Amino acid sequence: MKKEHIVIWTLFLFLMFVFCVEMTSRWLYKDVTLEAGRKSVEVLLGNADIYNYSSFTPHPYMLYENTPLYTNSYQQINSLGYRGHEISETPDKKTIRILTLGGSTTFDGGVENPAKTWTAQLEGIFNHKGYKVETINGGINAATSAEMLSHYMFKYRYLSPDVVIVNLGWNDTAPLYFKDYDPTYSKFRRWGGLSIASRVGEKEILQYSYFLRIIYAWWLGNPKLSDLILLPAEWNTVKPSMIMQNVKHNEPIGFERNLGVLLQTIITDGAKPVLFIEPIATADIFKTYHDDWVKSAFSAMEIAYEKDKAVVRKMSKKYHVFLIEMPKSSIPISDFVDHAHVNEAGAALKANFIYQNLPKNYLRKKYAS
């Protein structure tokens, strides 16, 4: 065979191979990549702003907030940044407004239907019993007391709630996992804008090649929560033995400070704060829920949570704030979707427990007039 024929056939076969790979890539692009990776590629192509796709939006003072109108299967955020239906910033004078503050267990990350979160179900129970109550879900995924404090200071208090249910403690266990604990959480949090910028020629190549889009989608992957707000970067790579050591050594001073200021501000605003301690799952959850890192660190997490719960009880006494504490095994394991989050049935149990225990005179103010 002549040399030039070899070159031609090699080139022909190569082009055929590239053609086949490209066609297959185009056909299977959505099936062989994850949504997060495709988002990153879209940002690189200049077709989207990264924050349009993100459920979190960085904020210069509150660190981050729920992205208004962001929706996916487990997140339905309204135009003001709260989970659930639209609300008015100004309260109805004849309706008791209850605001719930907390992290993902208040946002109710295990509940798909926004009308079935414990916050929403609480409204339903009260209204069914003849009260006129509006509840607002102020849950922010991954939020600690620091984010809740800044959210309350800059945003939530202007909703003029009558009652504020404060459900904090679980996410505040995380800063205790690390050495060099700092009460301001500066060793745990950072400000970090997300950015994906294309280099020369990248955008043009990606415009045409779906094979490269697949490669980029996996390479860029997903800007992680830790990229935006968390330190140390990969928090779930810390050794469980180190977590136990740090949890025993660190005291939740930051949590106590934040919670104290939050409660004082709520009281000063004329609202009634209520502290809510929720149960987490028992270790039996790991028979059905598989996360090796959480499983191995779970006993340390439980110790940290007990420390935070002690702070909540202390703050309740100090500021004379009503405390609702759900017993540890009051939610069956079958109602947990992981070690901390519940499903609709678990959310119903929380809502009912709060309804039964919330002092009803907290709801009288407006009915008297």
Added chain:
Amino acid sequence: MLRDFVYKRKKFIALLIGAYFIFFGGLLLYVDKLTNTKTPIEIIIDSI
């Protein structure tokens, strides 16, 4: 001519075809596994 060419490079061509199927097949299976084993919270965390 093509037959000669293919015959002489049959191992290389088989390698290319094998890589093609392993690449796309592997990704399909991997994505399927990842999306079917995610907890709700992982879906939320992924939405950042």
